[in-house]
Amino acid sequence: MFVIVGLGNPEKKFRNTPHNIGKEILNFLQTDWKKKYNFSNWKTTKKFKAQISKGKIGKKKVLLVKPLVFMNLSGETVSLIVSFFKIPSRNLIIVHDDIDLTFGQLKISKNRGAAGHKGVLSIFKKIGTKNFIRIRVGVRPKSQKPKNLETFVLKKFKREDQKLVKKITVLCSQIIEIIVGHSLRKAMNDFNK
Numbered sequence: 001m002f003v004i005v006g007l008g009n010p011e012k013k014f015r016n017t018p019h020n021i022g023k024e025i026l027n028f029l030q031t032d033w034k035k036k037y038n039f040s041n042w043k044t045t046k047k048f049k050a051q052i053s054k055g056k057i058g059k060k061k062v063l064l065v066k067p068l069v070f071m072n073l074s075g076e077t078v079s080l081i082v083s084f085f086k087i088p089s090r091n092l093i094i095v096h097d098d099i100d101l102t103f104g105q106l107k108i109s110k111n112r113g114a115a116g117h118k119g120v121l122s123i124f125k126k127i128g129t130k131n132f133i134r135i136r137v138g139v140r141p142k143s144q145k146p147k148n149l150e151t152f153v154l155k156k157f158k159r160e161d162q163k164l165v166k167k168i169t170v171l172c173s174q175i176i177e178i179i180v181g182h183s184l185r186k187a188m189n190d191f192n193k
Contacts, residue, residue, distance in 0.1 A: 001061040002180050003087050004029070005078055007096040007119040010068045018139035019153035021165070022095040023066050025137070028169045029176065030064050033057075039064065048084070050077045057180045074119040075126030082127055092132040093179060095172060096120060099149055101138025104164050106171055108179075108188050109134045133184060135172055 006026030014020050030053045033039040039055030039062075053064040063085070067077035082092060100115055101107055111131040114120035124130050139153065146152035157165055171191070178187040 004093045005065040071119040075122035079126035089132040095135045097139045098136035105138035107136045
């Protein structure tokens, strides 16, 4: 089974912000894959502190996960799911925002540092490894890194940014389908340019 987790904050006020792009991407996946692969509706589960949607891509079971805890506590949800379903770290995919990449850039990584991302750090601590797949979604403005990062990542996307958000979301979907259906290597060769 593959577990795909989209990081973000649970409250409505955080929707459509750079910090919640992981969750926005998971919402797209669930809607798209419901039609394509018959994924279930989102189900809220207190046991995992998350919303989950189940389905299959080919013969492989896939679990989509949106934590209901705050970003900095993401590891709580991830560790509960990984230990319950006995998921090997190679089958764990985390989708999250990355301020070190410019807006629109995507990078597939495995076994590398968190670069200060508190949600990712929380996962490292709770599951005891960083050897899992991450899809890092660039949110930094092309001009320069914002002075106040916390304020920037919690500001709503502008209307003119929506097209690029949609494009990124579709690309992420393709990347994840390749990882699940083929291999991480193929996804990295195709998209990490």
